[in-house]
Amino acid sequence: QSVLTQPPSVSGAPGQTVTISCTGSSSNIGAGYDVHWYQQLPGTAPKLLVFSNTNRPSGVPDRFSGSKSGSSASLAITGLQTEDEADYYCQSYSFDSSPYVVFGGGTKLTVL
Amino acid sequence: EVQLVESGGGLVQPGRSLRLSCAASGFSFHDYVMHWVRQIPGKGLEWVSGITHNSGSIGYADSVKGRFTISRDNAKNFLYLQMNSLRVEDTALYYCAKDHSGAYFYHLDVWGKGTTVTVSS
Numbered sequence: 001q002s003v004l005t006q007p008p009s010v011s012g013a014p015g016q017t018v019t020i021s022c023t024g025s026s027s028n029i030g031a032g033y034d035v036h037w038y039q040q041l042p043g044t045a046p047k048l049l050v051f052s053n054t055n056r057p058s059g060v061p062d063r064f065s066g067s068k069s070g071s072s073a074s075l076a077i078t079g080l081q082t083e084d085e086a087d088y089y090c091q092s093y094s095f096d097s098s099p100y101v102v103f104g105g106g107t108k109l110t111v112l
Numbered sequence: 113e114v115q116l117v118e119s120g121g122g123l124v125q126p127g128r129s130l131r132l133s134c135a136a137s138g139f140s141f142h143d144y145v146m147h148w149v150r151q152i153p154g155k156g157l158e159w160v161s162g163i164t165h166n167s168g169s170i171g172y173a174d175s176v177k178g179r180f181t182i183s184r185d186n187a188k189n190f191l192y193l194q195m196n197s198l199r200v201e202d203t204a205l206y207y208c209a210k211d212h213s214g215a216y217f218y219h220l221d222v223w224g225k226g227t228t229v230t231v232s233s
Contacts, residue, residue, distance in 0.1 A: 002156060034218070034219070036218075036219035036220075038157075038220075040157075045207060045223040045224065045225055045226060046149075046157065046207075046220075046223055047223070048219060048220065048221050051212065051219045051221070052219070057221065087156075089156065089157050091157075091219065091220070093216075093217050093218070098169070098170065098171040098172070099162065099169060099171040099216070099217045100159065100162070100171040100172070100173065100217070101147065101149075101159040101162060101171075101217050101220075102159065103149075103156065103157045103158065103159055104156075105156045106156040106157065
C-alpha cells in the first residue's frame with residue numbers, strides 16, 4: 001500500500017483532457033513538501049514529467065500540467081495523444097527520524 | 113551525456129547477499145543526492161534508499177532498513193547498494209536515480225535502465 005494515493009486507472013479519447021489525483025497526508029504533501037510526477041512508458045525507466053508541483057523539464061509538452069492544494073496534487077493532460085498511454089506516478093518527501101521519498105501507487109492511462 | 117548504468121543484479125537464494133553498483137557519467141556526481149528505486153514487474157515504484165552528496169544523510173524504506181546499505185564513492189563516480197538477508201519479496205528491477213538536489217531528497221531527474229534482482233531458491 002503506497003503512502004500517496006492515486007487512482008489505479010484513468011482513460012480518455014484522443015483530444016480529451018484527463019486528470020490524475022494524488023492524495024497524501026500531513027506527513028508529506030500536507031507538510032508543504034513539493035510533488036513531482038513521472039511518466040513510465042511500457043518497458044522503459046520512469047521519466048520526470050513535472051517537478052516542484054507545476055514545473056516542466058525542458059522538452060515536456062505544455063499539455064502536461066501539475067497543481068497542488070493542501071495535502072493533494074493533480075496532473076492534467078490536455079489534448080490526449082495515443083503516445084500518452086503510460087503509467088504515471090506522483091512523488092513527494094517525508095521525514096521522521098531520517099529522510100525518505102514517497103511514491104504514489106501509479107495510474108495507468110489508457111487512450112481509447 | 114548524463115548516464116547511469118546499473119550492474120550486479122542476478123539470481124540469488126533467500127538469505128544471501130548481493131551488491132548492486134551504479135556507474136555515473138556526464139555530470140558532477142559528487143554534487144548530487146542519489147537514490148535506489150525498485151519495481152516489481154507489473155507493479156509500482158518503491159523508493160529503497162537515498163544518500164546525500166557527501167553521505168551526510170541517508171534514508172531507507174522500512175522494508176529494507178537493517179538489511180540494505182547504500183554508499184557512494186565520489187572519487188570513482190559510483191553508487192552502491194549492499195543487500196543482505198535477501199527475501200523473495202526483494203525480487204524486482206532496481207533503478208539508480210540522480211536527484212536534482214545535492215543536500216535534500218527532492219525529485220529524481222535522471223534514471224538508469226535498471227538491473228534485475230531475483231531472489232529464489
